[in-house]
Amino acid sequence: MYLTKEEEKILNGEYGWGLAKAMQVIVSVGDSLNSEKLINIAHAHISGVSYGNIGEPGKKLIKQFADEGIKFSVKTTVNPIGYDTMDYDAIPFTRIDKSYIIGQEEILRSLNKMGADLTLSCTPYYLPNVNEIKKGSSVAWGESNAVVYGNSVLGIKTNREGGPISLMAAIIGKIYYYGLHIEKNRIPEIKYKIHKPEDYEINEVRAGIIGEIISKIHNNDKPPYLEEKLKNDTTIKEFSASLGAAGNLAMVVINGITPIRFDEKEIKETITIDFNDIKKREEELKPNGRPDLIYFGCPHTNKHEIEKIANNLKKINNLKTKIIITTSRKEISKLDRDALNILRSKDVKLISDTCLIVSPFGYKGLNIVTNSYKAYFYLTKRGIKVSLISIDNLEEVLRL
Secondary structure (H helix, E strand, O other): OOOOHHHHHHHOOOHHHHHHHHHHHHHHHHHHHHOOOOOEEEEEEEEOHHHHHHHHHHHHHHHHHHHOOOOOOEEEEOEEEOOOOEEOOOOOOOOOOOHHHHHHHHHHHHHEEEEOOOOOOHHOOOHHHHHHHOOOOOOEEEEEHHHHHHHHHOOOEOOOOOHHHHHHHHHHHHEOHHHHOOHHHHHHOEEEEOOOOOOOOHEEEEHHHHHHHHHHOOOOOOOEEEEOOOOOHHHHEEEEEHHHHOOOOOOEEEEEOOOOOOEEEEOOOEEEEEEHHHHHHHHHHOOOOOOOOOEEEEEEEEEHHHHHHHHHOOOOOOEEEEEEEEHHHHHHOOHHHHHHHHHHHHEEEEEEEEEEHHOOOOOOOEEEEEEOOHHHHHHHOOOOEEEEOOOHHHHHHOOO
16 A cells, blocks of 8 residues: 555554554554555544443553543544433333442443544434535545435545444544445446336335345445336335445445446346335335334434424324434424424433443343334344334324
8 A cells, every 4th residue: 555655654563553543543554455545634523432432441542542642533423322411210121230330330431532423323424513514525434325425415435434433443544445435336226216107105214125135135335226217215214224224335426416427338137026026025014013112313313303203293182102302402302392292292212322222122032113224124133023104194003
């Protein structure tokens, strides 16, 4: 790999242990990928900051950087942790040990000392400063849904980086020139068409199922091209999240959404997905009986989604099932007062800083309903029964 003189000085330790260590990691990984050089990044989003995920080794590494006085070189945001920092008992069916909180707080102090914005959200793309990143800019993002959304909707460039890589990239402000940072690697070669009646609507649950199907059959290094036009941000977000959860895709070209130009001649194959296959899977995943919990917010909900949930609850007089919503504090601050009053009157809990899949949530045999394929994918691995329903169909499940 070619390094500039300045990069060589960093690597050789002339600017201290911390920068040298971070540079060493990035260069080693870049070399293994046959990357020709390093490039500057405009932003970093660090995943893998939950104490439950990284434990003592991760905590010690981050603390070591912070104690050395290392600062992040670019604006850096941070993924959710395992609990709400203002209400440790916010998540139902979950117990947070004191030792867990002590370990997590140490991690947060270290990240804050290094200059991170402790957003504690998996949807950095909703933050104002992230939306200011210019299209075509390279970033280093962890968090699979954010990576897919960033590449596919915002038109920024990132590979699917793990937590340690996004941490190191944030420190030196650089990443290896590889994969989706290279323009030609962003041009699709396989198109996916949805064969369906005109009145068959692709909501966020169906979009998640489409993501599952594409993840299983896509066998090309280039991103898939979805010809279907997805109607709103919730649908696009859940589609992005399912692609990242069910497979290892980091980008999809969505018709009318992804800011990229390419010649249809680049398409080498067209694959048709029949709506009957989507319907069959949707039937398999639909609720059967009253759930123990209804959950929205994987990825974190935005203002529009929360207000839509509130509006759908207006007609429900006797809410018998607990509803929780995970979101960022930023989105809660934007909420309409009427929506907040409705949610409070229905005892719906707005939970920040966390997400069920990175928390110690759940016991085997629990029955929950969500609109998130990603939540389904990860929570079922814990022995939890998960079914899917769109926000638009919330009233149906509440009447079970």
